[in-house]
Amino acid sequence: MFPLESGVYVGIGTVLGSLISGVLVMRNNSKNNEFQMERENQQRIWQEESERRKWYREKLYESYRNSIHILTKVIQAQYKSQFTSEYDDSYNPEHDLDLELLIKNLYFEFSSEFSLIIVGHPDKETKEINGLTTIIIEKGVFRDPFTLRELITEIMEKDPRIKDVNEEYLNKQKSSKILT
Incomplete structure (x- = not known):
């Protein structure tokens, strides 16, 4: 073997240290990139x-x-019929085929x-929802659309599929008032 000067040993040590450090940095960067990609995927x-649930809630709310709105149209049609029969003695709403x-x-x-x-109501098997559903089906639109409208609104207020959205909205409103 050839005797090497001490400066050469330092140079080789520096090169090896840099090489090992570079490999470790590249490995660390690779792991961080994998972690970042997994997090972005999640x-x-x-x-x-979240978008799918939002779309579902919007469609449910639309129903x-x-x-x-349909019950309001029924109320309007019945009111028009009553109004017409009050001012037109020859008008009989029971014989109005269009109505x-x-x-x-x-x-x-x-x-x-x-x-x-x-059909998708999570509480549809409970006594409360079953009772309201039975009342709605038995009453029908013909008999009392005012009451039906109230019952639909009551079901809507208790519907957890919409209630969560309303609570979230109310919580945002409360927190924004607190911040101002």
């Missing part, structure tokens, strides 16, 4: 799930709104919207 999955057809069509629309609401 965040994307969470965001997609509630449509049901209430009868309109109310039947509205009833079918209401039934489909109400079915969409109840």
